[in-house]
Amino acid sequence: MASEMGLEAYFATMRQQGYITVHETPRFELDSYIQNYPGRSRFDRLLLIGQTSVALHIDALRAAVAEAKKSRDTGRYQRAAAYLRIRAPEEAEKLISKSWIDSTDATNAMQTKRLERELKVYKNNLVKESIRMGHEELGRHLEAIGNLMGAAEAYSRMRPDVSTPKHIVDMGKHLVSVYVQRKEWASVVSQLSKITGIQGADEEKLTQPYIMSMSGLGLLGQKSYESAASCFLAVDGSSTSITAATDGFLCANDIAVYGGLLALATMDRKQLQTAVLENNKFRAFLELEPHIRRAITHFVNGRYADCLSILASYRADYMLDLYLHWHLDAIYDKIRIKCITNYLVPYSCVTLESMEAAFSVPGQSVEAELAGMIRAKTINARIDSINGLVRMVKEKPRVRLHMDALKAVSSFEKTTLDRLRRVNIAAAELEVKSARKGLNAPDSGEVWFDRSTPVTM
Template sequence: MSHHLLAFFTIMDNQGGIAVTDPPKFDLDLYIQNYKGRTRFDRLFLIARSSVPLCIDALKVAIAEAKRGADTQRYREAVECLRIAAPSEPEAVFDQAWLSNQEAANRIETKRLLTELKGYKNNLIKESIRMGNEDLGKHLESIGDLNAAAEAFSKMRPDVSTSKQFIDVGRHLVRVSVQRCEWAMVSAHLSKMGGSQSQEEEFILQPYIKIAHGIALLGQEKYHEAALSFLAADSAASSSNYNELASANDVAIYGGLLALASMDRSHLQQQVLENPKFRTFLELEPHIRRAIAQFVSGRYSACIAILESYRPDYLLDIYLQKHIQTIYAQIRRKCIVQYMIPFSCVSLDTMNKAFGRPGQPIEDELADMIQSGILQARINTIDKLVTTIGTNPRVQMQEAALKSAEDYERQALDRLRRMGISAADLELKGQKKMGGHPLHGQSELAMEETLG
């Protein structure tokens, strides 16, 4: 690593970033072709700030991507990063002419759109007002003013007249909210989009809603709910319907990893491996399918090994990066717990061979799991054994007998109470309307006595 690159990643580390030194398995150019819209730059810029091997290449592509758009702040940030990481590169010099021209063009376009919208409002033409707000929102989003863009898109709602227009408003607001990482707002906008679309619109919209909702739930660390949302996405629809948010490969990765972290073996088999909708996604990422199949088959160390080999890739994902450590830790703990279930006693050497990491003995990890209640076991440091804590069958039988006795006693008391009420003629009879009174004769007296 050059001293310029080292200085760059030192700055990134001080800002709370991470440095991935292992090269990912994907090709950068092929990877970025799966996306459209502003997420392309966001993903490239994250890769540049996180991947040591891809840093300079990703920054160059990000600069080119920024110059194809109108967001001058993004261009400034990417060039500034490249100036620190590789100052000798031609792209590390600010293109002042482009910056000045683009900023002037942005100001002119903003003024023009605001003037047009004001004219539409004066004429009170609803369709023109809707289109004017939409054009203004798209422009403001393209120049990076996401707050103003969200406000413009929100002002479209009173003027929509068709289900397609209503869906378009929702998609605009979801896209902006995802860029701002406002996960609760993403879910709120998605909830307003369902219900009124035609069958064709519903087919196109279904995977978009499920994937966007999954991303929002992932951002809120609701891993099980997010997994169910990704698993329900219909793979029959084209990825062009949702690739402003994620690719079909991403859906397989997100759904598979989150399912592994939050579901047991039977649910993984039924809801992932045997899920006809999700199977098409899984075919794009066969290693995810292999990892899930290994877990279901009880080959836990093989499952972990597959996932670890792809950790560098997932650390470069815009939605997964902040969560990958937690997700991997949950999967690892599940593997250890499942591995221990058939045994009453396992040697620490065996556990280290199955789950140990280089230079990190597993004893500390097991102790943490035992203290947190995840693993019911004891560690014998003298004999180097891990002993599971099983429930005494005699105690289980006694507890079951006591519970049965309590249930019988409660039922017997209920029956005796009912017999006493019946013998005293205090039961409520069926209501009869006579003379305007709801109850008559002895039934009314019984009601008074009961209430008394």
């Protein structure tokens, strides 16, 4: 009983911090899932699972503490330990090492001072390449210890000393890494645009997976779902590993999931067929996540209930994803609205019973959902609650033609009046013209009429 009370209190605290509690058990195994993400991204994903998953939070928090201890970032270690202390105080006392925190902080401080001294020497010697490398080394060190603001500043100071396209790309990648960790998505997109197309054809082919993947991630963070989908669908993973290309932020499975879900949310059936299912570049990613391909195929073939069923079965997995967690509800809502809208298109009248059978969700009413879509003008329909029918309101071609004709007449009248007014102004010689050369017009504050009469404005 005490354990259950502690569980409720813990997730109540997490909800107050803005995290959604995931009660369902995900399909993946934590150990095999987290192996896809090396570097600092692994800790971030473990911590999110520890903050949101009822089934995996204890294991994830333990793993997050262990992962943080492998690094030099004591702030992350203390943060994971604080969450573990809230949920399992006994385990936290066993795992947390105060002596490790003190010794690591001391080592980090000494390393920072050493790198700053070396950088000062490089600046005194006025060797641009040494100065660039000094800033880069200092930035990497600050990023590794969790001082992301200082790391971004150090990387930015490399700019005056870069001399080759490769140096510009390397500096941009460092800054993108920091901005992604700080979730500054506008800066991510802006920085990627600066390094796009500055290399030769061969080098650009190698950086294409990185640029498109991280651009998609930045646009996803900005909720530009359609643009993000285009970026993920354009990723070419044939030349390099996505995990290596993105420095561990994304893996090939993520490209398939992000690209497939965003395409479902923003593209129509024809676009899904040509841009996703027939896309040779993206097909290799879809093979890694066959359920995404099946969901898209069901949507294209008009089997909307099957499509939504597949997505619902994987919802818990996606809610534990570091970047989808904040957008999944909006993406799923868009897909559901598209399914309902496309389902109604061929019919003039549909029974509510058939709608319930196709789109029913436990605890929700399809009728209420349809009413909301009608109010939002997403669909043009009327609900007949007495007979249990949804009647589509088909727009009559004649009415549409009349409306277009009225708009054309109104536009013609406005244009004609403007032209008549212009003719009358010219006939009355009141037309304003710019000052002509050769006239002794004042430098400013006056406008000259055609009659060469200055008028002060």
